[in-house]
Amino acid sequence: MPWVLTVPAALALVFLLLPLAGLLVRAPWSTMGERLAEPRVLEALRLSLVTATLATAFCLLLGVPLAWVLARGDVPGRRLVRALVTVPLVLPPVVGGVALLLVLGRNGPVGRLLYEVSGFSLPFTTAAVVVAEAFVALPFLVISVEGALKTVDPRFEEAAATLGASRLRVFTRVTLPMVAPGVVAGAVLCWARALGEFGATITFAGNFPGRTQTMPLAVYLALETDPEAAIVLSLVLLAVSVGVLAGLRGRWAGAS
Amino acid sequence: MGRRVVIESRLVVGRPAFRLDIGLDVAAGEVVALLGPNGAGKTTALRALAGLVPMTGGHIRLDGEAIHDLPAERRPIGMVFQDYLLFPHLSALDNVAFGPRCHGASRKEGRRIAREWLERVGLAEHASARPGELSGGQAQRVALARALAVRPRLLLLDEPLAALDAHTRLDVRARLRRHLDDFDGAAVLVTHDPLEAMVLADRLVVVEGGVVVQQGPPSAVARHPRTGYVARLVGLNLYRGVADGHVVRLEGITLNTADAHAGPVFVAFPPSAVALYRHRPDGTPRNLWEATIGGVERHGDSVRVLLTGPLDASADVTSAAVAELDLRPGGRVWAALKATETHAYPA
Amino acid sequence: MKPIRTASAVLALLLALTACGAGAKGGTDAKTGGKTVTVFAAASLTGVFTRLGQDFEAAHPGTRVVFNFGSSATLAQQIVQGAPADVFAAASPATMKTVTDASLAGTPVTFARNRLQIAFPKDNPAHVDALKDLADPKVKVALCAAQVPCGAAAAKALGAAGLKVTPVTYEQDVKATLTKVELGEVDAALVYRTDVLAAAGKVGGLDFPEAATAINDYPIAALSAAPSGAQAGRFVELVLSPRGRDVLAGAGFDVP
Structure with missing residues (x-):
């Protein structure tokens, strides 16, 4: 292997792992056990896992069709749409949260309608956490799936059509299975992004233990008074996410 | 069985730089080969029949019923693609079962039909193999089984043997011929290989530049080519001239022919009918002219000499003759052709 | 040339973005070398200190005052980690204690006090006119988290009033918190109260007696390792001067 590649690669790895090492070094190992046993930690962790998973499911439901439209559809202004999809990537998450409040909040056009029809107000609910996380994570899914779709020869879809498959059947039985690795990769990215989401969540969903306080929020607030607790929480979040992703990789992406 | 299937169509596809406009009729049980050079529009015609390319005009009627407005998935067709396009995530069995499932068969029924077809193409033991695990010839047979499993009334084959190596091709071609013989619907085959067309098809339709230039039974087309492309394919020298009895006037030369005609005719003769001499031979009744050698190339066991002069023609001679006559580009030779070896037919 | 120009544009954008991100950490100003006073101050002091900074620059030509406004706890952490600050003005004695405990500052002086107010949207949809209204489950309430000073003060005031409020x-x-209002x-x-005053016109404010139990003291101190030396002390003097008291009072602070 040429050193021009291996040296920067090693540097990149160090760059990524050094902050983690910092956390590990400063972690209060002696009191770790009792800190982890705190019910608020488990509560925040459970909420984080549940909301990130729901947000990923939501993104799959809406994001895969959107990726298909971008990759295959004959929509006018596709380039513009594609650029707009990446907006949540560029937008500071807090701004995204404010934007969600302005539209889906009690006084927002959509939020007010929802409230008048159903009496349900989205902000400060667990559902709001899912919405905020999905908003921020959706581009990751759409971009991965669109990239995967572009690598599939559209003639496979033609072959399916000549065999009598409707467009929906072509999509579910041919296109989707062929891009499965891309969908899994996108979903993993999406889930990881949702799990770490902070700005949009605290702005749109607020912070209430057990309902909207996810791990990143708990970490942020712990930093105010108890940096050691913040380190513990960060490590828990890190360990769980790395564990889940490594497990998934072994099961799903191993073949690719 | 015994369905009477007749395709009656006029296929018009207009594009900025190209226009396809051909009439194509296929009788029940008939195999028609669309033959033509690259870019002639044969594949476009096939895709128009399949509904994969929108037509800008014309019509397609199947048993008198218009199908040109139907999307591909609602046409009673089966198609074998050049590179097969077997779904890589499905086993051979599920690839073949895909069509029947789309047409409403249960999972069990679909697999039963698929197993039957895999047996017919001799691949029953490869049912669970993924396309990536199949050889080229096996993949081609799975693709054929997949297309036939939907019981199409129109079978479309796009260069079905092009992706195979020469050795496999012979075997697969023979098998394909048998399956086409058993098929009672209409079949349209696209190819640029004349031998493939002759072996597989009952009728050739030669397409050049988006239009039909010649059609008929393979033997007739081979014997009476009507364009330079077809003549080259079947290995004949071809000229257009005006006949007056046994004499045909071409551009710059007059030939005596065996057949007598009057008016515009084609004259064709094989390169092996041309004999070459260093000096003018005496007392021969044959057609005789002096030519310049344009090129010399190996052609199987013999050597093909390209002649220019009053008549551009190919002549096949033995390697020994090349040395003996000192045939080299730029040299002058005398060419002789017996009238009995020519073939004249109305243009 | 085009790719190079694009690359430099991207680089400039990245720099701008990281500069924004680093805003909370910046301190010294290399351009004017030495003649810079770096003030770390609680976010609630933004308006007041910006004005005093201009006064200071006018009175000391050639000297620049650079501010790092943020959460007091975060600022204290940054100072403890070695951020080159001259002056620290905190929103609570507890956060100041973090710095004095590390022997990084002299004795702090309380220069301002802040008291809580009830803030409500301008049209006061829930007709809030007393602290006890906040205990009504139909009234949606936002509080600061207990980990930050305004949350600690809110808990104290509500405790003094014997109210149990679930935000x-x-x-x-x-x-x-104010944005939600x-x-x-x-x-x-x-x-x-200072925040309500700053958002005048957009929110209404209401004093309540129990606020007196949770007065927030703002301590200020020049740091022992102040890179600007004596200038740090002079800035503290300006804050404590009659001029400083005027500006603070104008913004709604109680001045001792």
Whole structure:
């Protein structure tokens, strides 16, 4: 292997792992056990896992069709749409949260309608956490799936059509299975992004233990008074996410 | 069985730089080969029949019923693609079962039909193999089984043997011929290989530049080519001239022919009918002219000499003759052709 | 040339973005070398200190005052980690203690006090006119998280009033709490009087007697390792001067 590649690669790895090492070094190992046993930690962790998973499911439901439209559809202004999809990537998450409040909040056009029809107000609910996380994570899914779709020869879809498959059947039985690795990769990215989401969540969903306080929020607030607790929480979040992703990789992406 | 299937169509596809406009009729049980050079529009015609390319005009009627407005998935067709396009995530069995499932068969029924077809193409033991695990010839047979499993009334084959190596091709071609013989619907085959067309098809339709230039039974087309492309394919020298009895006037030369005609005719003769001499031979009744050698190339066991002069023609001679006559580009030779070896037919 | 120009544009954008991100950490100003006073101050002091900074620059030509406004706890952490600050003005004695405990500052002086007010959207949709209204489950309330000073003060005041208030969210800082009121997503919140005054026109404010039990002291200190030396002390003097008291009082602070 040429050193021009291996040296920067090693540097990149160090760059990524050094902050983690910092956390590990400063972690209060002696009191770790009792800190982890705190019910608020488990509560925040459970909420984080549940909301990130729901947000990923939501993104799959809406994001895969959107990726298909971008990759295959004959929509006018596709380039513009594609650029707009990446907006949540560029937008500071807090701004995204404010934007969600302005539209889906009690006084927002959509939020007010929802409230008048159903009496349900989205902000400060667990559902709001899912919405905020999905908003921020959706581009990751759409971009991965669109990239995967572009690598599939559209003639496979033609072959399916000549065999009598409707467009929906072509999509579910041919296109989707062929891009499965891309969908899994996108979903993993999406889930990881949702799990770490902070700005949009605290702005749109607020912070209430057990309902909207996810791990990143708990970490942020712990930093105010108890940096050691913040380190513990960060490590828990890190360990769980790395564990889940490594497990998934072994099961799903191993073949690719 | 015994369905009477007749395709009656006029296929018009207009594009900025190209226009396809051909009439194509296929009788029940008939195999028609669309033959033509690259870019002639044969594949476009096939895709128009399949509904994969929108037509800008014309019509397609199947048993008198218009199908040109139907999307591909609602046409009673089966198609074998050049590179097969077997779904890589499905086993051979599920690839073949895909069509029947789309047409409403249960999972069990679909697999039963698929197993039957895999047996017919001799691949029953490869049912669970993924396309990536199949050889080229096996993949081609799975693709054929997949297309036939939907019981199409129109079978479309796009260069079905092009992706195979020469050795496999012979075997697969023979098998394909048998399956086409058993098929009672209409079949349209696209190819640029004349031998493939002759072996597989009952009728050739030669397409050049988006239009039909010649059609008929393979033997007739081979014997009476009507364009330079077809003549080259079947290995004949071809000229257009005006006949007056046994004499045909071409551009710059007059030939005596065996057949007598009057008016515009084609004259064709094989390169092996041309004999070459260093000096003018005496007392021969044959057609005789002096030519310049344009090129010399190996052609199987013999050597093909390209002649220019009053008549551009190919002549096949033995390697020994090349040395003996000192045939080299730029040299002058005398060419002789017996009238009995020519073939004249109305243009 | 085009790729190079694009690359440099991207680089400039990245730099701008990281500069924004680093805003909370910046300190010294290399351009004017030495003649810079770096003040770390609680976010609630933004308006007041910006004005005093201009006064200071006018009185000391050639000297620049650079501010790092943020959460007091975060600022204290940064100072402890070696951020090159001259002056630290905190929103609570506890956060100042972090710095004095590390022997990084002299004795702090309380220069201002802040008291809580009930803030409500301008049209006061829930008709809040007393602290006890916040205990009504139909009234949506936002409080600061207990980990930040305004949250600690709110808990104290509510405790003194014998009220049990369940908010829909514990916000990460006072500005975020106020934003929820401004957007009308909550009916009431407990925030500082100075914040209500700063958002005058967008929110209404209401004093309540129990606020007296939770007065927030703002300590200020010049740091022992102040890179600007004596200038640090002079800035502290300006804050404590009659001029400083005027500006603070004008912004709604109680001045000792």
